[in-house]
Amino acid sequence: MEKGKNKSIIDLVWDLFASVKLAVVIFSLIAVTSMVGTVLEQDAEPERNIQVLVKMFGVGHETAHSIYSVFDSLGFMNMYHSWWFVTFLLLFAANLIVCSLDRLPRILKLVRENVRPLSLEHLEKMSIRKSFAIKGSASSIKDDVTSSINKIGFKPSKAAAENGLQFYAEKGNFTRLGVYITHLSILIILAGAIIGLKFGFNGTLNLPEGQTAPVAFKDKGTQVPLGFELRCDNFDVEYYGDSDMPKSYRSWLTILKDGREVLKKVISVNDPLTYEGITFYQSSYGSVGENMNNGIIVLRVISSDGRSNKVNTKIGGTFTIPGSSIEGHVSNFSPALSVDQSGRPFTYDAGLKNPAIHVELPNVGGKPYSGWIFKRYPQTWRLPDGSSVEFLDYWGVEYTGLQVRKDPGVWIVYLGCIIMAAGLYITFFMSHKRLWVNVADGKGAAKIVIGASANRNRAAFERDIEKLAGLLGEATKGENR
Amino acid sequence: MSGSTSSVFFGLSTIAYIIAMVLYIGYLAFRKNKVGVVATAVTIVGFISQTLAILLRWKEFYEIGQMGWLRAVPLTNLYESLVFFVWCLILAYLVIEFRYKNRSFGAFITPVAGLVLAFIDISGMSKDIQPLVPALQSNWLLAHVMMSFISYAMFAVSFSTGLMYLIVRTEKRSEPAYLFWTIMLSVFILVLCAMGLDYMTFKISVKSQEELIKGYLFKATFRNSSSAIAFLSLGVSVAFTFFIWRFGGALKKVITGLNISAEILDEITYKSIAMGFPIFTLGGLIFGAIWADQAWGKYWTWDPKETWSLITWFFYAFYLHSRLMRGWKGKKVAMVAVLGFVAVIFTYLGVNLLLSGLHSYGSQ
Numbered sequence: 001m002e003k004g005k006n007k008s009i010i011d012l013v014w015d016l017f018a019s020v021k022l023a024v025v026i027f028s029l030i031a032v033t034s035m036v037g038t039v040l041e042q043d044a045e046p047e048r049n050i051q052v053l054v055k056m057f058g059v060g061h062e063t064a065h066s067i068y069s070v071f072d073s074l075g076f077m078n079m080y081h082s083w084w085f086v087t088f089l090l091l092f093a094a095n096l097i098v099c100s101l102d103r104l105p106r107i108l109k110l111v112r113e114n115v116r117p118l119s120l121e122h123l124e125k126m127s128i129r130k131s132f133a134i135k136g137s138a139s140s141i142k143d144d145v146t147s148s149i150n151k152i153g154f155k156p157s158k159a160a161a162e163n164g165l166q167f168y169a170e171k172g173n174f175t176r177l178g179v180y181i182t183h184l185s186i187l188i189i190l191a192g193a194i195i196g197l198k199f200g201f202n203g204t205l206n207l208p209e210g211q212t213a214p215v216a217f218k219d220k221g222t223q224v225p226l227g228f229e230l231r232c233d234n235f236d237v238e239y240y241g242d243s244d245m246p247k248s249y250r251s252w253l254t255i256l257k258d259g260r261e262v263l264k265k266v267i268s269v270n271d272p273l274t275y276e277g278i279t280f281y282q283s284s285y286g287s288v289g290e291n292m293n294n295g296i297i298v299l300r301v302i303s304s305d306g307r308s309n310k311v312n313t314k315i316g317g318t319f320t321i322p323g324s325s326i327e328g329h330v331s332n333f334s335p336a337l338s339v340d341q342s343g344r345p346f347t348y349d350a351g352l353k354n355p356a357i358h359v360e361l362p363n364v365g366g367k368p369y370s371g372w373i374f375k376r377y378p379q380t381w382r383l384p385d386g387s388s389v390e391f392l393d394y395w396g397v398e399y400t401g402l403q404v405r406k407d408p409g410v411w412i413v414y415l416g417c418i419i420m421a422a423g424l425y426i427t428f429f430m431s432h433k434r435l436w437v438n439v440a441d442g443k444g445a446a447k448i449v450i451g452a453s454a455n456r457n458r459a460a461f462e463r464d465i466e467k468l469a470g471l472l473g474e475a476t477k478g479e480n481r
Numbered sequence: 482m483s484g485s486t487s488s489v490f491f492g493l494s495t496i497a498y499i500i501a502m503v504l505y506i507g508y509l510a511f512r513k514n515k516v517g518v519v520a521t522a523v524t525i526v527g528f529i530s531q532t533l534a535i536l537l538r539w540k541e542f543y544e545i546g547q548m549g550w551l552r553a554v555p556l557t558n559l560y561e562s563l564v565f566f567v568w569c570l571i572l573a574y575l576v577i578e579f580r581y582k583n584r585s586f587g588a589f590i591t592p593v594a595g596l597v598l599a600f601i602d603i604s605g606m607s608k609d610i611q612p613l614v615p616a617l618q619s620n621w622l623l624a625h626v627m628m629s630f631i632s633y634a635m636f637a638v639s640f641s642t643g644l645m646y647l648i649v650r651t652e653k654r655s656e657p658a659y660l661f662w663t664i665m666l667s668v669f670i671l672v673l674c675a676m677g678l679d680y681m682t683f684k685i686s687v688k689s690q691e692e693l694i695k696g697y698l699f700k701a702t703f704r705n706s707s708s709a710i711a712f713l714s715l716g717v718s719v720a721f722t723f724f725i726w727r728f729g730g731a732l733k734k735v736i737t738g739l740n741i742s743a744e745i746l747d748e749i750t751y752k753s754i755a756m757g758f759p760i761f762t763l764g765g766l767i768f769g770a771i772w773a774d775q776a777w778g779k780y781w782t783w784d785p786k787e788t789w790s791l792i793t794w795f796f797y798a799f800y801l802h803s804r805l806m807r808g809w810k811g812k813k814v815a816m817v818a819v820l821g822f823v824a825v826i827f828t829y830l831g832v833n834l835l836l837s838g839l840h841s842y843g844s845q
Contacts, residue, residue: 024799031795038785038836080783193781202779240612248615269615270776281778282615405778413780417767424759 017098026092033088037079040071049077093190100183107176115170115434117159123436123451128462130450130469137446138164138439144475145437151471152464154435164440171433176455178426185420192412200407205280207232208288208399212256216278216404224404226278229256233264235285235400236393237352239376244353249285251400277406284401287335287352295397297330297357304386315357321387328389332358335394337372345372355394356380431456435465437472448472487541488608490534491564495598497527498571502595505587509739517584521575524591528571535568542610552618556626560608562829563601565627567594569634577638577749585739589641621772628764633825635757636797639750640822643815646746648733650812654726658812663729665819667722675702675714698835747811750818751804758797765790785836789828796821 007015016022039056040049046068053064075082123129134141142158145167149156154169201224203216212231215223234252239245248268255263255275265273272281299319302308307322315333320326336349337356345356360370365385374380375391382388435452450469454461504520507513535555543553555561574590577583601608613622644662651659682701698704702714769790774780781787800817803809827835 020802023802027795027799031792034783034788034792037783038788038832042783245612246615247612248618270619272775272778279778281776283777403778407778410774410780414771417771421763421767424762428755428759 014098014102017095018102020099023095023099026088026095030085030088030092033079033085036076037085040076040079042080043078046072046077089190093187096183096186100180104180107180111173111176113173115157115168115436117161117166117168118436118451120162120438120440120449123438123449126436126451126453127458128450128452128454128465130465131448132469132473133442133445133447134473135445137441141439141446141475145439145472148468148471148475149435149437152468154433156437161438162440163442164438164446166439167437169435172430173432175426175430175432178423178428178430181423182420182427183423185416185423188416188419189413192409192414192416195409195412196407197409200405200409202407203404204283205230205402205404206286206399207251207402208291209233209235209396216402226404227276228262230254230280231256232400234393234395235398237285239353244349249282251282251402253280277408279405279407281403281405282400283403285398286401287350287398289350291397292335292350293333296393296395297333297391298393298395300390300392301328302388302390310392319389326361326363328359328361330357331360331370333394335397337374352394352398355391357391359389429457431461433461433464435468437468487534487537490530490537491598494527494531494534495595497523497530498567498591498598499595501527501587502591505584505591509585509588509735520587520591521578521584524571524575524587528568528575531564531568531571535564538610545610546612548613548618551620551623552613554623554627555610556622556630557613557617558611559833560601562626562630563597565630566634566637567597569631570594570637573634573638573753581745581749583739583741583745585741589645590638593637593641616776619772619776621768621775625764625768625772628760628768632757632761632765633829635753635760636822636825639753639757639818640825642746642749642753643818643822645736645741646743646750646815647812647819648729649736649743649746650815651729651733654729658816659729660726661816662819663726664722667718667725671718671721675699678702747815750815754797754800754818754821758794758801761797762794766794785832786828789824789832793821793824793828796824 040052049071050061050064050068053059053067054061057064057067059067071077075084079085142165145165146156146158149167149169154171156167156169159166159168201216201218203218203224205213205216207213207230209232212229213226214229215225218224231254232251233254235250237249238247240247250266250268252266253264253273254261255273263273263275267273267280267282269282272279274280293315295314297313297315297317299311299313300308301311301319301321303322303324305323309320309322311319313319313330315330317330319328319330321328334345334347334354334356335351336347336353337345338348338354339345354374354376356372356374358370358372360368361383362368364383364387367384369383372380373389373391375394378390381390431454433452433454435450438449438451440447440449450465452461452465501520501524504516504523508517508520538555538561539550539553542555543550546553556565570590571594574587577586644665647658647662651662653659676698678701679697679699683697700706703711703718705711705714769787770780773782773787796817800814800821803817804814
């Protein structure tokens with residue numbers, strides 16, 4: 001940067017953005033407002049946040065209401081998307097760019113600068129240094145020195161020095177750029193986020209079993225056309241043991257393009273389906289209340305001699321056991337059946353948690369039979385004569401809750417994350433290491449001075465230098481034998 | 482049954498850490514080398530049995546869940562995460578003890594470990610193995626949670642060394658840094674005491690620790706229905722803070738007597754943050770975002786947990802920059818390190834227990 005006496009406005013702005021003070025101010029602004037945003041529930045009903053204010057300040061409802069209006073008009077109720085919070089983020093990005101660019105030329109110079117031979121006085125001042133004498137002369141041991149330095153992972157250059165030779169090498173000078181790689185990654189992530197917000201959408205879709213939808217719904221209920229159709233063929237929940245805690249829930253989805261089936265997939269939480277850039281995530285489920293008694297009961301009826309038949313019926317409908325004329329009748333249904341202490345069955349939930357049908361068969365092995373058959377408990381499927389009625393599904397009464405997302409920026413965000421990981425690794429776990437080995441001829445012995453420096457993790461490099469000194473001693477001993 | 486075996490090992494490690502605590506304090510007081518060696522040995526025994534306990538629980542979970550080893554990692558509730566936090570903390574301490582050949586620090590770490598484990602026992606926190614809800618059934622679970630806790634343990638170390646650094650380096654009572662650490666320490670002790678009183682007062686009427694903190698936080702003291710008790714608690718707190726402020730010099734003498742120089746404290750603070758920060762960024766923020774993206778299609782939603790992680794990240798990023806670039810070394814950066822850990826605690830516990838309590842209707 002040119003440092004003239006009369007700074008132009010551009011220079012002044014540049015200096016302002018390059019200053020660490022501004023960075024601190026922006027950091028603090030983002031941090032403090034973010035904290036407020038976690039206390040006030042975002043995008044919620046006004047009454048919820050008024051309750052929060054009542055609890056926090058111990059004020060009356062009226063006062064809380066006026067505090068709420070102030071916060072609301074400032075945009076705090078959806079603050080992460082408010083113009084001023086976005087401005088903070090953009091200022092942060094600008095600050096990051098200018099700060100990095102301001103310092104980059106100097107660092108680049110350091111990175112390009114190659115290690116050069118140094119005087120002995122310089123070596124004595126190094127943070128890591130060793131000096132000792134070994135038998136031989138500079139010219140006789142030079143190959144040993146080179147190979148010893150190679151052994152600790154450096155490729156040395158040679159130069160003539162006073163009374164002998166100097167070997168010098170360096171490694172990892174690019175690691176000084178680690179910080180800037182990390183900074184760059186933050187900008188890439190922000191760019192990816194902006195692309196996602198601009199060209200993508202986030203929506204939801206509650207799709208009942210058996211139905212097809214050409215659109216998804218954004219936050220405020222606006223429709224977003226998908227460009228194809230999505231059908232939910234089936235939905236199912238699997239529970240942990242006897243509990244009502246879901247172990248997994250899955251949707252069988254089909255993509256239809258121009259009326260033709262083009263893709264089928266079973267999705268579950270953590271395992272979405274993507275088609276033409278739009279991804280469907282399993283996020284919730286529920287039952288369609290008004291359909292509850294109109295679903296299709298899917299049964300597999302197996303006769304005692306093993307003949308089986310799949311039957312679709314309804315509440316009040318019938319089924320026959322294959323190979324016989326025995327007819328069964330579904331007389332009752334419960335979406336969630338349990339048994340009370342006196343042994344009476346009752347429905348404990350409106351959702352499809354433990355569906356059961358009551359079947360009546362006038363003649364099973366000569367006797368009439370009636371009983372409850374549970375979808376979740378196969379042991380209730382067997383009938384006294386060895387035939388069985390498997391309750392496979394109660395279909396058409398549940399919907400699958402899907403998150404629908406299109407985000408062309410997500411790959412840029414992922415790329416930014418990878419770069420950030422690399423940048424952090426370089427910054428914190430690698431270092432710029434330099435070493436010099438000066439060999440000077442003396443009376444019958446060579447005086448060796450090692451100087452070395454590392455901008456990070458010096459202790460580890462010190463051990464390497466320790467090893468190098470040991471190698472040099474050994475190599476020359478072998479020669480004199 | 483392996484369940485009982487794992488709890489036997491857990492019990493053993495709790496006892497070991499408490500004995501180690503007594504030994505380390507004894508070592509500080511009497512400076513007998515033998516006591517120190519025994520303290521280290523007991524800590525190692527505790528650490529090994531805790532490792533075994535965690536592995537056994539992992540195996541047990543694996544057998545119950547039938548979802549593969551990666552998803553059976555015992556890190557899915559408050560109890561398990563606290564246990565793992567203690568494990569990381571002890572590991573970090575043992576590394577420091579061997580690196581710096583100094584045992585004095587043990588007298589500060591083992592009490593934390595012993596207290597956390599004892600707190601788990603007293604509070605009656607649920608120790609049951611709970612099956613995973615579908616959202617948690619992901620291979621990211623292991624990497625995300627484990628790395629987060631490793632970084633939390635690193636930050637905990639930097640918190641205690643940062644605080645010790647401030648104690649050692651402050652001279653005058655009017656100094657901002659002196660005020661900072663005395664108030665910080667007082668608030669820490671007072672909050673713990675107030676929560677202890679809550680527990681003792683209300684333990685009969687509540688079912689779980691979580692409910693206690695959500696519904697009854699400070700109800701025994703500062704938020705008591707009787708305003709006399711509330712004011713009395715406030716008065717006692719002010720008096721206590723004043724006491725710490727007035728006699729903080731005594732603590733300084735204790736720590737100066739430990740043979741730990743301020744430079745080493747500063748170095749440990751920096752090194753643990755320099756380790757913790759990249760681990761936190763990758764494991765906590767990035768893996769968390771990728772996981773959220775795969776589970777819900779949103780890598781960042783500004784929910785309180787995410788936002789507080791980001792605030793924590795800001796604190797430590799600030800620490801690293803101020804230290805590296807502005808030559809801000811010394812007391813100021815130590816204060817940032819201490820504040821950073823306050824943000825960590827809030828991210829880990831505050832968000833779940835306080836903010837969700839604030840947003841619920843039930844407790845009012």
